[in-house]
Amino acid sequence: MSQVKEPKKRKMSLERRHNLTGWAFLTPATLMIAVMSFWPMIQAFILSLQTGKANNLKFGDPLANYVRMFRDNVFMASLGNTFLYLIIQVPIMLILALILASMLNNKDLRCKGLFRTAIFLPCATSLVSYAIIFRSLFGVDGFINTVLINLGILNTGYNFLGHATSAKIVIIIALVWRWTGYNMVFYLSGLQNIEYSVYEAAKIDGASPMQTFFKITVPLLKPTILLTAIMSTNGTLQLFDESLNLTKGGPANATITMSHYIYNMSFKYVPTFGYAAAMSFLIFILVAILAFVQMKVGDKRD
Amino acid sequence: MKRKILSALLCVAMTATMLAGCGNKADDSTNDANQETTDDAAGDDATAGDDAAEGDDAAAGDDAAAGGDKLTVWCWDPAFNIFSMEEAGKVYQADHPDFNVEVTETPWEDVQTKLTTAATSGDLSTLPDIILMQDNAFQKNVISYPDAFIDLTDSGIDFAQFGEAKTAYSVVEGKNYGVPFDNGAVIAAYRTDILEQAGMKIEDFTDITWDEYLEKGKTVLEKTGKPLLSCQAGESDVIMMMMQSCGASLFDDEGNPALVGNAALKKVMETYAALKEAGVLVEVNDWDQYISTMTTETVAGTINGCWIMASIKTAEDQSGKWAITNMPSLVGVDNATNYSNNGGSSWAITANCQNVELAKDFLKSTFAGSVELYENIISCGALATYLPAGDSDVYAKGDDFFGGDAVSAKIVEFAGKTPSNNTGVFYYEARDAVASAMQNIVGGASVDDELQLAQETIESQMQ
């Protein structure tokens, strides 16, 4: 590498050298992504143009799979469910995480370590146990129903996971519960890059906690908020675990997600990889559009 | 502009150097990784040899020689099918001292994922010699990947010695691909103490119809407050058991979905809805809650494959309070019986097996030929579908948990009476669509509309 670089050195301006250093810094990571993500992606795309079952794939009408998904009731249901989760769950979760992070950033707070660890716990807890707990909490004779009956709100137990609307709500609650702490970690670490003296100055100037939050915390955390927004959008559109483990997509496909359906099409049902790949590419396009919008809105260097 | 081109060229050069560097590095760490794996296995020579063989397809022949008389197997339940396979290994070892089986614990879903991945990518070398396959997935996998399995029709195994309904699962286009293993014969288990409170006995639930079941269930519910049956919402186990009890299928003989105009299915759906409506059947949301309805005594009974007994027995304090009999039969449907099947699995030999003759002979002399083996494994609840085993004395022994009844013999008898049906290649698609339809029907939708919709869903997924 140095052999290539050495003779040019004298002629190169400082700026150019920095530019090249930059490229050198990002090359290993970029190459790995190219090989581990883009190459398989291209193959998946080629696959998405083929129709047929198992290994009997053939090229026919290249758009057949893409047309097919819009006539597929289950897929359309999964598309609707996924977007519902996205629109409701992501904002709630991010706002909650932001509030909790700024609370925990308070220098005078005691037991910060304990609170932080406790709130982070849900995402470290294995999915197996959390799925069992959520299902039993919301079961017909589960804890939630017992409370509601004792409060006189309900007469008999309500099967939360057995009805379409309530099952969707349970999934949203479960997602918020599990991932808020995860997002909080990014905000907490982002907040550390803001000098604490800024907050003290604001306090002396008589700013209320609300004002501090909106005028200082949110604007300074913008890069991190953008990061978590893209990540959560991506995570939600690829949502799989909750649908599979909490509700198995039921009742009657009321909670199934796109990735869950793709998984079924690939591994549970007779394998239809061409179609599965085509559905994956729709997710890809959707995430890409949303991420692009978010970048346009949030990724400006001041 | 020139400078830009120059820097681009430089970039390419750098990338190339890095790539080369990366490549070497990757190779090094591969060796390290292999080294580590071997170390982890605590110097297990067999593993190291196997690694080498896997690295080189051409060395396939050597593998058989190097591995001696070894067979690798994937199955998933240490207390049950893994135990059985290891016992089978011991039985075979008696005549073949060099022989051994190496079982890798692999959950069924993982077996399926790995099988699909390997077969799709065309590299079967990752598969073991023998896999245990869920009966319901047999048609699907063999028809999707015919090259991945070995035809056992002419292996000398006498398939007539197994229950007909059981063998039918692993027969694809007239060829046998599986050696039947565990029994999934349906039993109806009841809490005799609860029935007694309602003034009834187990005999009152033997050889009955679903109509009688419904009426008696209402009485039990009224007198004791306990439903007769619980099941998982969104799973169609009960529906599929009812269907098979009259030999009916969700597909016609050509393999096309036959939901619309299927008299048996319509009757099944109506029966289920009536049971749910009356409160005789309660739906829970998952398997854990299903088990807990029995352990916490919230239901007076259950209907499922005979393997459910193992879960029932975990509540040791309920010993002596349970009894088993056959399931109710459908009313007004042709060929209705009181017998059915749910679950169960069969052994299949994969195309990656380097010593097919050994594998065939092993299965033939154990799971398809050794009453002794089935006597050894009955302790773990593995009930044979191998009919000669049913005559063994071990099977005639009473089980105190079920009031001293000879349940094993009873189940083998049930298995022999079970009608076979057509699983269908698209079994899982149909099963899910029917479960969805059932949930909507319970919610008040019309049976005909929902069956129409379910049929369209399956047809669309079959494309």
Added chain:
Amino acid sequence: MTKAKIMKVLMYIVLTIVSLISVFPLYWMLISATNKSVDVSRGALLPGTALIDNWKSLLSQSPVGTAMINSFKYAIILTILALVICSLAGYGFEIYHDKGKDAVMSILLLGMMVPFVATMIPLFRMFSSAKLLNTTIAVIMPTISTPFLIMMFRQSARSFPHDIIEAARIDGLNEIQIFFRMFIPTMKSTYAAAMTITFMNAWNNYLWPKVILQKEETFTMPMLVANLTEGYVTDYGVLMLAVLLCSLPTVIIFFLLQKSFAEGITGAVK
């Protein structure tokens, strides 16, 4: 003053409630691990006496030691490599940013947007033809460099004061020295967060290892837990003990690192 006090009390109340809700499943896991299976299914909420039996039964049926070692091995190697490679890239993208690099970054972001189920089979084919199945490198390779982590470092490099770089250049440090001696120590909180997240993701990764690993001696903790849920009978006490063991490392790592999130910009800046 009183208003501030009320606010403070309110804050404690909110945090306590949120913490309790968050901790409950771990508590339940702990309790379940000490109970017999039948008691777990009957909804036991108090400690039982079956912990030792569960422990023995878990050890007798599953290679917990091997799985733990494997999981740690994969997670630690992956975390170290990922942090170095991705932070280097994130730093490069931000500090030396220009139109070309911003464009490359946008393209890279696309890399995380395809569902893994779609790329899994091509990836498997790649590793199988490279004869790398069952190796550590196959387990970790696909997730060493992730657009997400690169972006995380890029976003945090945005708040890295450029005067530091200038000052360091004047002091005669070269670019790579600046990265290692200035950026890494300054961005401790970002590294701590990234480390926790990467470790957790690596530890919990399930789908890919299960496809690429065929041999029992290479199995990981999540695979071991999955093995316990399969079969006709699930022993919930044993399962919860395994789940607990599987969750603890991430929790401990978080607990140890969480202080670093709060330390803020230290040392180098002042």
